[in-house]
Amino acid sequence: MSAQQSANPSLLIYLHGFLSSPQSFKCRSMCDWLVRAHSDIAFAAPQLSPHPGKAMAVLTRLIDGRFAADADSRVGLLGSSMGGFFATVLAERYRLPAVLVNPAVRPARFMPAYLGQTLTPYSGEARDYRLTEADVDTMQQLEDELPQPLTSRYWLLAQRGDETLDCREAEVFYRGERQTVEDGGNHSFAGYERYRQPIIDFLFKQQ
Template sequence: MSQAEQQNRPLLIYLHGFLSSPQSFKCQLMRERLVADHPRIVFCAPQVSPYPEIARQSLVALVENFLEGGGCGPIGLVGSSMGGFWSSYLAERYRLPAVLVNPAVHPARFMPGYLGQVLKPYSGESREYRLTGADVDTMRRLESELQQPLRGRYWLLAQRGDETLDCREAEDFYRGQRQTIEDGGDHGFQGFARYCEPIVEFLFSL
């Protein structure tokens, strides 16, 4: 691969859900599929903080560092659950394509339920988090910045059997965008492997 080809490689950013990690099943599956079938695409799956302002700053810096590097290829976003919210935030800010998997549309609604608790990642890592009222206020402000009409290009993947989030909210919020809504399933999105190749085609028009 020439230096010019290396500089113009596409970037797929995968954003995991609340208290999840880059070790999540869907994230690792997406990584494996790219390595096997699309080695030219750069895969990036950052650890996303549950603290909204820290997450916002780190994700904005990630995208801007890539854009400012010069000679960058296209950027595509994939976000699951809370990662779907962050993918939408970045897609609106930078007008990027994004695939949203059972996304959280109004995350500030569930955050108060975590106040006062010691939160630990589902991945079993030794980190601990404590959300405050200020974190909830920050998330509400960030939600208010996502307004219609949406400027990004989206594909909503949702399953009605999601036990955590009501997919009807996502259907309504992303109305007019591409949508695939399946009966059954769950919050983890059963059968995600079926969509790995279509996701790449949607994000990078292959």
């Protein structure tokens, strides 16, 4: 899902989770709603490789290209699960605001479990992936790049019923930042559409 073609000064970049895609519910929900409610905000949701180096290269080119075309452009990041981790790395590099939905916090420790496996995207994408030790090293380097305390502006959206990630880790990692942590829910973040307007307000009304 590419950026809407316009002269819009604002761009929302959605970063999907591991083995997910721009066709995920949260991504399409935000994209479709923006067309109706905020046509002044462009939207981009690139397909991200499970290989962290390739995923970061795609995102870096997107942001660099945006600022090269319009140095005054306002960019906000919305990341889910693994996309939340990538959003944090980019937020620190470019000093961008980011909303993180049930984000992965220390993903490098989970990656060795996937080594040697054939990974099939949940999206039904017609290809398979195999992670390597180099991917684990790259992810660790990205983790090591993050300062503590963080220096950009974040809003953590998390649900304690997340069956994939323990939201307590995110609560600690993003301590001092705005946090909304709900009881129940799931990894997809039940009721996500309730937060579409507040997400836009956070990312673009305070810049």
